């Protein structure tokens with residue numbers, strides 16, 4: 027049986043970026059994806075925002091990989107035509123007691139190396155975001171948007187051009203150890219695959235994939251909690267180009283206003299715990315979305331909101347406390363050559379190329 031140098035589990039944006047980083051003509055890299063194509067789960071169900079890096083404690087992987095990944099994606103956009111745009115983002119304080127939160131995000135963002143951040147007053151806001159009402163704002167010029175499907179197709183093409191093989195409709199269902207390697211059993215495939223290295227980029231089920239390998243995910247702190255986020259689209263176009271965010275909520279960044287490459291606006295996402303992969307939109311939430319956004323968009327009408335999409339976050343924390351990405355080569359636990367990527371919630375899209383580099387370095391993979 028041929029030994030594969032590296033098998034990546036999952037073809038979301040992170041697995042694709044990892045495959046693009048690892049694949050070379052002189053090695054063999056295989057990607058297993060349970061769906062018939064890439065990006066059918068969280069990577070196509072998000073806000074498509076390139077985060078600046080304000081929300082994460084200095085020194086954390088989230089902070090470092092967000093800042094590094096954002097720069098890499100703008101560069102990919104410039105060199106390879108993947109759509110991205112620095113829209114800028116205005117965080118708004120709608121009441122005096124929220125201003126201190128903006129100031130702490132300013133300090134944290136500066137500590138994370140985010141350029142250009144500045145506090146703005148109410149008189150600056152109409153020039154930045156017409157129609158937005160706030161007592162103060164934090165302006166982040168480096169925040170932007172990306173076309174996530176184009177980014178994924180870029181990583182897919184880069185990986186395939188370097189020789190990576192993608193096995194679609196291929197769910198990893200069992201893992202055995204064999205002579206220091208990993209024997210991977212795939213649903214519906216008679217012959218298993220023998221892998222020297224495994225990169226677990228299985229998103230919402232990355233904890234279950236680690237458990238398939240025999241790891242005690244509860245003891246390791248790897249158990250995931252799913253938090254759904256729904257969106258409502260806006261029927262009419264607003265004269266607002268930057269993204270507009272309230273101060274963050276416990277489990278999410280708050281109901282914010284984003285814009286896509288066609289100039290269409292949407293509101294969301296909310297955040298609540300779920301136990302199944304159900305992407306339906308609760309129409310009964312329209313009023314609460316309207317109320318949340320009306321705090322900073324006073325002209326917004328209830329009829330402007332139409333149901334949009336939903337995504338599910340793979341969170342390591344269920345109580346809103348900070349947990350960093352798990353990006354770990356598991357030799358110390360007895361699984362050499364096995365890299366877990368667990369809890370890759372936001373800013374996982376922004377950080378994706380930097381996550382791939384970080385994982386490759388853990389494996390001491392050649393550049």
Ligand SMILES: Cc1cc2nc3c(=O)[nH]c(=O)nc-3n(C[C@H](O)[C@H](O)[C@H](O)COP(=O)(O)OP(=O)(O)OC[C@H]3O[C@@H](n4cnc5c(N)ncnc54)[C@H](O)[C@@H]3O)c2cc1C
Pocket residue numbers: 035036037038039040041042058059060061064065066067068069070071072073074075076077196197198199227228229230231232235254255256295336337338339340370371372373374375376377
């Ligand atoms: C509502 C919401 C908004 C967000 N907004 C942003 C944002 O604006 N900016 C940002 O940077 N990030 C954002 N994120 C986070 C971002 O979307 C994720 O961090 C990122 O998409 C994770 O990518 P992934 O490849 O790890 O996971 P996924 O896209 O979920 O991919 C994992 C893949 O693994 C496959 N898989 C799972 N198990 C197996 C198995 N056993 N065998 C084979 N295949 C398997 C799945 O089918 C899936 O295709 C948001 C997330 C949500 C939910």
